[in-house]
Amino acid sequence: MNIELIMAKENAFSLKFDTDWQYAPAPESSDHVEIKARYDLFIGGKFVQPNSKKYFNSINPATEAIVCEIAEANEQDVDDAVKAARKAFPAWTKIGGKERGKYLFRIARLIQERAREFSVIESIDGGKPIRESRDIDIPLAAAHFFYYAGWADKLEYAFPNRKVEPLGVAGQIIPWNFPLLMAAWKIAPALACGNCVVLKPAETTSVTAMKLAELIKDAGLPDGVVNIVTGAGKTGAAIVNHKDVNKIAFTGSTQVGKSIQKSIAGTGKKTTLELGGKAANIIFEDAPIDQAVEGVINGIFFNQGHVCCAGSRLFVQESVKDEVIQKLKIRLETLILGDPMDKNTDIGAINSKEQLKTITDYIKIGEQEGFEKFQANVAIPKKGYFCAPTLFLDVAQSSRLAQEEIFGPVLAIQTFRTVDEAIEKANNTPYGLSAGVWTDKGSKAFNMAAQLKAGVIWANTFNKFDPTSPFGGFKESGFGREGGMHGLAAYLKVS
Ligand code: NAP
Ligand code: MG
Numbered sequence: 001m002n003i004e005l006i007m008a009k010e011n012a013f014s015l016k017f018d019t020d021w022q023y024a025p026a027p028e029s030s031d032h033v034e035i036k037a038r039y040d041l042f043i044g045g046k047f048v049q050p051n052s053k054k055y056f057n058s059i060n061p062a063t064e065a066i067v068c069e070i071a072e073a074n075e076q077d078v079d080d081a082v083k084a085a086r087k088a089f090p091a092w093t094k095i096g097g098k099e100r101g102k103y104l105f106r107i108a109r110l111i112q113e114r115a116r117e118f119s120v121i122e123s124i125d126g127g128k129p130i131r132e133s134r135d136i137d138i139p140l141a142a143a144h145f146f147y148y149a150g151w152a153d154k155l156e157y158a159f160p161n162r163k164v165e166p167l168g169v170a171g172q173i174i175p176w177n178f179p180l181l182m183a184a185w186k187i188a189p190a191l192a193c194g195n196c197v198v199l200k201p202a203e204t205t206s207v208t209a210m211k212l213a214e215l216i217k218d219a220g221l222p223d224g225v226v227n228i229v230t231g232a233g234k235t236g237a238a239i240v241n242h243k244d245v246n247k248i249a250f251t252g253s254t255q256v257g258k259s260i261q262k263s264i265a266g267t268g269k270k271t272t273l274e275l276g277g278k279a280a281n282i283i284f285e286d287a288p289i290d291q292a293v294e295g296v297i298n299g300i301f302f303n304q305g306h307v308c309c310a311g312s313r314l315f316v317q318e319s320v321k322d323e324v325i326q327k328l329k330i331r332l333e334t335l336i337l338g339d340p341m342d343k344n345t346d347i348g349a350i351n352s353k354e355q356l357k358t359i360t361d362y363i364k365i366g367e368q369e370g371f372e373k374f375q376a377n378v379a380i381p382k383k384g385y386f387c388a389p390t391l392f393l394d395v396a397q398s399s400r401l402a403q404e405e406i407f408g409p410v411l412a413i414q415t416f417r418t419v420d421e422a423i424e425k426a427n428n429t430p431y432g433l434s435a436g437v438w439t440d441k442g443s444k445a446f447n448m449a450a451q452l453k454a455g456v457i458w459a460n461t462f463n464k465f466d467p468t469s470p471f472g473g474f475k476e477s478g479f480g481r482e483g484g485m486h487g488l489a490a491y492l493k494v495s
Contacts, residue, residue, distance in 0.1 A: 029114065037068055062383075082198055100192060179209060190247075195247070200230065276433070280425070280435045283438045374391040419444070
């Protein structure tokens with residue numbers, strides 16, 4: 001009986017895992033997992049100590065134990081990394097797309113071979129459920145390398161009758177919510193287009209980026225084509241301000257994105273900014289309600305809600321409000337919160353103590369604003385950073401819960417009567433990254449897609465990613481696209 005229940009639950013959740021990212025049958029992944037006590041910087045194909053000799057701890061957010069030490073790169077280290085990239089650039093461009101593609105294929109294949117190790121480390125260092133690391137983050141990271149490997153020798157077909165040239169050195173700065181995946185999103189298209197890169201992972205989740213550096217070395221990539229420098233915001237700022245960087249690709253908060261835009265104004269550096277979001281997930285009365293409820297759960301609780309495109313605002317048509325809310329509450333009670341390493345866990349640890357405080361502050365704001373709160377009745381582990389999945393009902397459009405990005409497992413629920421009201425409310429935020437529409441009518445889905453001001457719109461699904469599909473935002477969610485053919489334009493001079 002118990003087993004049947006677990007199976008049914010897993011089937012329900014498998015809605016979001018029916019992916020076809022395996023470009024070829026994946027090889028058997030090795031069982032070996034190695035985390036070194038200390039990671040140095042990866043510059044010019046070598047692991048080097050930081051000039052400052054300073055290191056900081058990476059923490060397992062589910063246990064608060066120290067995972068390892070990470071090097072802190074200063075301006076001098078960043079300069080070394082940029083010089084190494086610059087030095088590698090002419091030869092890397094010259095070998096041509098066909099050869100570059102072979103390296104990318106090799107990296108993709110090696111990620112598959114070490115998928116288990118990467119998944120385990122991603123969950124230990126970042127707190128996400130192992131099922132998500134295993135089924136989403138790591139296979140999708142490999143898929144990005146496979147996908148852009150295929151483009152490397154076909155760039156002239158992507159831009160017919162145009163001349164395409166690489167930009168030079170790309171500075172890439174990524175956040176902590178999808179550490180390896182964001183590194184893949186950045187590195188794969190840049191290399192396919194013939195650029196060299198200097199990448200900085202987020203402070204709390206650098207380990208898989210350093211494992212990727214080891215893998216890149218094993219793949220035999222020429223020295224200096226990829227350089228990885230770890231550190232805090234200052235390290236990122238040193239990349240942004242370096243005069244010999246031709247392109248800044250940033251994924252992170254709107255606040256830092258704005259400051260980056262100011263810093264590089266007038267420098268001629270090309271930029272893409274992938275910033276925050278506050279996506280509307282809209283359920284119409286004609287939607288398949290059970291499927292929609294599952295999509296809402298996936299939309300906001302996937303990766304603890306640490307997702308830029310999370311469906312953090314639910315708009316439900318008034319005629320089905322009671323049914324949807326009741327089903328959501330029942331489903332919330334079945335979610336398993338706890339050890340990210342347990343494959344039955346649905347909701348893992350919040351990435352850091354700071355982020356947990358941000359989320360709990362927003363929950364207090366919701367309470368003070370007087371909205372009805374519903375939290376799943378789950379035991380919160382004594383150690384580690386955890387937050388119960390939370391709903392707020394009948395949230396006012398002007399409230400901070402409806403307007404600001406929380407980046408945690410907190411859903412603000414609102415209602416609407418007409419299509420126009422749904423569009424008006426959904427578009428009424430500073431952001432415009434993604435949206436979801438649940439309806440039985442194709443025409444309604446297309447009409448909504450045309451009118452919603454968001455870069456990605458899902459119909460009868462949510463949080464579905466694919467390397468062939470461009471991703472990016474409007475308004476304060478940033479500009480430029482990553483993924484798909486559009487993702488190539490961000491790393492090329494097309495004339
Ligand atoms: P963040 O604070 O903006 O940090 C992002 C990255 O920038 C980190 O590596 C960070 O280093 C670095 N950084 C901090 N200050 C900097 C500065 N002044 N100059 C250059 N780099 C600097 O964002 P986060 O808290 O890590 O990530 C959460 C945010 O990212 C959310 O708003 C989310 O919506 C957004 N996000 C967007 C997308 C998208 O595709 N649109 C995807 C994922 C996440 P530290 O690690 O040391 O802070
Ligand atoms: Mg960590």
